[in-house]
Amino acid sequence: MKSALSDTLVICDMDNTLLTAKEGLPACNRTVINLFTSLGGLFTVATGRPPESIRAALEGIRLSLPAISCNGALLYDFSTETVLHRSTLNREQATTAIKDILNKFPRMGVEVMAGNGEMYVIHANETTHAHQVDEHLGSIACPIDCVPDGWVKVVFAADPEAIRKLGQYAKTKYYGRDNYFLATNNIYLEIMPGGVSKATGLQDLCALMNKSIKNTIVIGDYYNDLELMRTAGHAVAVANAPAEVKATADEVTTCTCAEGAVGEYLYALIDRATKS
Structure with missing residues (x-):
């Protein structure tokens, strides 16, 4: 089972995809992320949030790989508390x-x-x-x-x-x-x-971790996720995403963010891997 998921890297947007600002992280998302990573799946986030905010929102969820932070301007490794890559403004x-x-x-x-x-x-x-x-x-x-x-x-x-x-x-x-x-x-x-985005963050991450972009799955909800979704091997939109974002995706979840869309999708991945 491990080998079936170990080549799968899921990169998830945070706000209105993984969690909501008011309600926070749905419990089912936490449960399924932990199950997914325990079975060998790789999970991290791509977000506009800085590292401090990512840490607070994830409430103890351990990321498998560095986070794409500040919309791709920072790659941050929580396991070593270090910035692996930084892009700066003029x-x-x-x-x-x-x-x-x-x-x-x-x-x-x-x-x-x-x-x-x-x-x-x-x-x-x-x-x-x-x-x-x-x-x-x-x-x-x-x-x-x-x-x-x-x-x-x-x-x-x-x-x-x-x-x-x-x-x-x-x-x-x-x-x-x-x-x-x-x-x-x-x-x-x-x-x-200039030239920095969640998509370039994904490219930097894959190069740094020696991972193939073909094996990446991106889950997002908003227009600023479109380039990232187009760059990834597979793109998933949550049910609450605008029509243009859904049209760009390869799949759309049944659940909205608040209903646990990320947990729904990851559980389907686990189910497929288990049966293969």
Whole structure:
């Protein structure tokens, strides 16, 4: 049975795929992940969350391989507590964008993740506060010039309408070519290092661990998972995903995230392996 699952690497998005911000991790997901890995399956996550937040949300689940963190900007190995790969923003261009956006949208929340994903709050609002509470994130409030070097991403946070307007505004502006904007949620718009994504994180992970991308299965729910899903050997969308994401997937779960979609899919994998 072990050999049937040991070549299978499952990479799972976290928010609204593996867990919800309010209800957390469904119990069945925890049970089946532990069963899957005990039988030799490989399981890890690909998420916008920094390592500290991943650790809190997984509540003791042991990942088989390093996590793809900060949307691919960090590969973090929890077994050794080390960053295996880090991509960084052009700080000057990101700073120009932040200052211009705050001038245009003075109520916009702004967070910078630097170093190992530590959060620095440049401009707080209700959404940045909820972000810290929901994801169990520690943070340091400070002016932009006091944030240490090694920025891995910037998060703009506000209500969906403000983020929609910001997204439209950002498309009309040019802050330099080294970074790009990425919508990761209807309440977040992020600045990421150019050429860095969950998909490149998957490629980096497979190269580092000497694994074949053909044997990877990605489970996701949102537009920022599309490139990752297209890169993987097999793509699964959860039932609560938008139509475009479902259309990209090879399979769609019956359950939603909150109902335990990841557990449902992993159990089907175990069942197939057991019978083969």
